[in-house]
Amino acid sequence: MTKELNFAQDLIDFIGKSPSAFHVVENVKEELVYNGFTELNFSERWNIKKEGKYFVTKNDSALIAFVVGKGDIEKEGFKLIGAHTDSPTFKIKPNPEIIEENTYLRLNTEVYGGPILNTWFDRPLSLAGRITIKGKDLFSPKTYLINIDEPLMIIPNLAIHMNRKVNEGIKLNTQKETLPLLSIVNEEFEKENFLANKIGGKLDVEVEDILDFDLFLYECEKGKIVGLNNEFISCGKLDDLAMVHAGIKGLINSKVNRKTNVMILFDNEEVGSQTKQGAASPMLRTVLERICLSLGGDREDFYRSLSNSFLISADMAHGVHPNYVEKQDPTNRPVINGGPAIKLSANQAYTTDSISSTVYESICKVAGVPVQKFVNRSDERGGSTIGPISSTQLDIPSVDIGNPILSMHSVRELGGVDDHYYLYKSFIEYYNY
Numbered sequence: 001m002t003k004e005l006n007f008a009q010d011l012i013d014f015i016g017k018s019p020s021a022f023h024v025v026e027n028v029k030e031e032l033v034y035n036g037f038t039e040l041n042f043s044e045r046w047n048i049k050k051e052g053k054y055f056v057t058k059n060d061s062a063l064i065a066f067v068v069g070k071g072d073i074e075k076e077g078f079k080l081i082g083a084h085t086d087s088p089t090f091k092i093k094p095n096p097e098i099i100e101e102n103t104y105l106r107l108n109t110e111v112y113g114g115p116i117l118n119t120w121f122d123r124p125l126s127l128a129g130r131i132t133i134k135g136k137d138l139f140s141p142k143t144y145l146i147n148i149d150e151p152l153m154i155i156p157n158l159a160i161h162m163n164r165k166v167n168e169g170i171k172l173n174t175q176k177e178t179l180p181l182l183s184i185v186n187e188e189f190e191k192e193n194f195l196a197n198k199i200g201g202k203l204d205v206e207v208e209d210i211l212d213f214d215l216f217l218y219e220c221e222k223g224k225i226v227g228l229n230n231e232f233i234s235c236g237k238l239d240d241l242a243m244v245h246a247g248i249k250g251l252i253n254s255k256v257n258r259k260t261n262v263m264i265l266f267d268n269e270e271v272g273s274q275t276k277q278g279a280a281s282p283m284l285r286t287v288l289e290r291i292c293l294s295l296g297g298d299r300e301d302f303y304r305s306l307s308n309s310f311l312i313s314a315d316m317a318h319g320v321h322p323n324y325v326e327k328q329d330p331t332n333r334p335v336i337n338g339g340p341a342i343k344l345s346a347n348q349a350y351t352t353d354s355i356s357s358t359v360y361e362s363i364c365k366v367a368g369v370p371v372q373k374f375v376n377r378s379d380e381r382g383g384s385t386i387g388p389i390s391s392t393q394l395d396i397p398s399v400d401i402g403n404p405i406l407s408m409h410s411v412r413e414l415g416g417v418d419d420h421y422y423l424y425k426s427f428i429e430y431y432n433y
């Protein structure tokens with residue numbers, strides 16, 4: 001197997017064992033600890049040392065890892081890469097059990113982020129997330145991660161015979177038509193606590209101790225390498241776990257440098273980032289300031305360090321779609337396996353400017369990685385990402401980049417095997433430079 005295929009398979013395995021943002025953080029934590037990183041806690045005093053490797057988590061769904069540089073932090077600053085842990089899905093509501101026709105047991109859900117809804121139909125689905133149970137005191141409930149890891153439910157389509165216009169496009173009602181079917185029950189009482197019983201059995205905790213949960217649906221089938229020459233990655237959550245994977249590997253496998261290298265995994269990008277663990281929070285700023293203070297610097301040193309810092313905001317991009325070639329900008333047309341794309345927008349939906357773009361392009365050149373440019377068609381409003389939102393908290397130069405994929409926000413997205421390795425190489429070069 002080539003190193004590119006190996007790396008792509010490693011990404012698929014990582015995504016396969018990371019069915020929720022909590023599991024992403026749990027798996028990254030495990031890998032960091034294995035590679036000599038020490039966990040810090042926000043509530044304790046930090047005693048960090050030059051050349052030390054550390055990480056800290058927030059809400060169990062966001063994480064910041066860093067390798068302290070050899071140089072003076074106020075003169076060298078930070079080299080940062082940001083990505084996000086969350087993906088569009090469905091979240092289970094409280095009291096979720098609904099009985100239909102005295103027989104069918106469905107779960108009440110609401111949409112998280114912006115999934116392509118119809119891609120979730122007719123696929124075996126499972127559940128993952130975290131539950132809370134009584135803790136030692138009222139403010140500290142205990143939490144458990146849970147991954148049911150078996151085909152538990154399905155959102156069935158309506159037969160074409162009852163919906164003759166289905167192939168002309170239909171509007172879906174997310175309170176009625178996207179609820180997953182879980183079981184067939186014979187008596188009304190069987191629906192009581194059906195979900196809690198399942199979770200209790202899985203975790204070996206008493207059902208009455210389960211106080212609340214953050215549970216999300218995910219597709220059971222794992223990602224696959226596809227294509228005549230094994231060139232594509234067909235997998236859910238490439239946006240943005242491909243960047244999480246490449247970024248964490250880049251941080252772990254690069255050298256300790258003069259600058260302090262930082263990898264940030266924000267949560268809640270898909271719902272606007274306005275949470276304590278999102279890019280619109282002071283979380284990153286707080287961590288960077290505490291690094292400076294812990295190294296013996298003061299607030300002035302912190303501000304000086306920021307003026308010498310750089311951020312790569314890493315989120316996926318849109319490649320030219322062969323069935324919809326007219327959807328792309330006429331002169332900037334990134335293709336799969338043509339290398340990472342620098343994302344630009346005149347209205348600053350992306351943070352890239354000509355300086356930060358040049359910096360990233362130069363890094364790629366040194367690394368031997370091809371680069372492409374992505375700009376929305378002038379008559380299409382594109383998405384945004386963590387870069388512009390981070391800039392409201394941290395005024396440092398930043399570039400928005402990402403690998404081109406097709407079917408973004410489908411339950412299975414399509415990316416390139418070569419691109420994933422290219423991107424990793426560019427991150428290694430960035431952290432090493």
Ligand SMILES: [Zn+2]
Binds near residue numbers: 084240269315316
């Ligand atoms: Zn994204």
